[in-house]
Amino acid sequence: HADLAMFEAKSHGKGRYEVFVPSMSTRATERLDLERDLRRAVERDEFEVHYQPIIDLRTGEIVAFEALARWRHPERGLLAAADFIRLAEETGLIRPIGRLVLEEACRRAKEWGEGRADGTPSMSVNLSASQFARQPDMIPEVLTGTGLDPRRLQLEITERTVMHNAEFALGKLRRLKGLGVSFAIDDYGKGYSCLYYLKRMPVDSLKIDRAFITGLGENPDDTAIVSATIGLGHVLGLQVVAEGVESAEQLAELRKLGCDLAQGYHFAEPLSGEAAERLLAGDTTW
Numbered sequence: 001h002a003d004l005a006m007f008e009a010k011s012h013g014k015g016r017y018e019v020f021v022p023s024m025s026t027r028a029t030e031r032l033d034l035e036r037d038l039r040r041a042v043e044r045d046e047f048e049v050h051y052q053p054i055i056d057l058r059t060g061e062i063v064a065f066e067a068l069a070r071w072r073h074p075e076r077g078l079l080a081a082a083d084f085i086r087l088a089e090e091t092g093l094i095r096p097i098g099r100l101v102l103e104e105a106c107r108r109a110k111e112w113g114e115g116r117a118d119g120t121p122s123m124s125v126n127l128s129a130s131q132f133a134r135q136p137d138m139i140p141e142v143l144t145g146t147g148l149d150p151r152r153l154q155l156e157i158t159e160r161t162v163m164h165n166a167e168f169a170l171g172k173l174r175r176l177k178g179l180g181v182s183f184a185i186d187d188y189g190k191g192y193s194c195l196y197y198l199k200r201m202p203v204d205s206l207k208i209d210r211a212f213i214t215g216l217g218e219n220p221d222d223t224a225i226v227s228a229t230i231g232l233g234h235v236l237g238l239q240v241v242a243e244g245v246e247s248a249e250q251l252a253e254l255r256k257l258g259c260d261l262a263q264g265y266h267f268a269e270p271l272s273g274e275a276a277e278r279l280l281a282g283d284t285t286w
């Protein structure tokens with residue numbers, strides 16, 4: 001029990017104490033169970049990739065998809081990335097899972113782009129810090145293996161990934177950019193939002209975190225933040241993407257503010273590969 005309390009204290013930073021409460025051991029057991037299941041899931045290949053369309057706000061058409069990891073858990077059903085990615089990162093299991101997602105996503109993007117002259121859809125894939133640092137050759141390998149044009153792959157990284165070791169990250173980013181891959185800063189506004197690095201980093205897009213989109217049009221502070229972020233992105237020559245758009249009002253506001261791209265439940269939830277393909281083949285526009 002003392003041990004669990006110590007871990008709890010450490011997880012909140014140094015120089016503090018925690019008193020043991022029974023919920024700590026429940027949580028520890030749950031975590032152990034989940035970790036065991038997750039290891040097994042990698043062996044048994046229980047992961048899938050779902051795809052959420054990204055819409056060009058000028059034309060209302062789908063121009064890209066974001067690949068999101070899903071776990072088909074034998075007892076708990078389909079789990080979203082939010083339920084297991086953190087543990088996967090902490091245990092290093094993100095590396096096999098992430099590779100699988102990248103391979104599957106590139107394969108789909110290649111397939112879906114066939115017969116389309118405009119170079120769409122492109123594919124956005126999330127990359128965790130440890131993948132970025134420890135699997136440097138994975139991206140060129142997967143690109144070669146699937147034959148996807150690197151210009152159609154965008155990698156999403158968070159500010160945390162970059163800020164953690166900025167000089168190192170900058171070097172890696174530049175090398176990958178040399179292949180033709182593009183980069184987006186994910187969850188922008190939620191992390192450090194360091195303008196110094198934003199200026200120096202070879203990124204192409206900014207994805208405004210859902211937290212600011214929620215209050216759009218209703219909360220003047222959120223509207224001001226979104227408007228300023230779009231302005232900032234544009235003066236730096238970046239494409240601005242709004243995440244988590246859930247209503248027609250938010251969409252109208254984003255169009256008014258000149259945002260470039262958007263994704264969210266208002267357009268579509270993340271879909272299975274087959275459903276995403278059908279949506280792309282149809283003529284839905286927003």
Ligand code: C2E
Nearest residue numbers: 068069080081082085098101126127128244245246264265
């Ligand atoms: P993210 O990259 O910011 O992805 C967006 C998340 O918001 C997804 O959750 C998506 O399902 C959800 N979302 C999309 N539209 C809406 C909306 O309108 N409203 C609300 N409330 N939510 C919406 P998901 O799939 O659970 O992913 C959570 C996070 O896990 C992702 O955040 C990303 O950081 C990470 N992740 C997902 N797949 C992968 C992966 O293959 N590799 C790595 N390294 N990370 C991943």
Ligand code: MG
Nearest residue numbers: 066126156186
């Ligand atoms: Mg993302």
Ligand code: MG
Nearest residue numbers: 186187207243
């Ligand atoms: Mg995000």
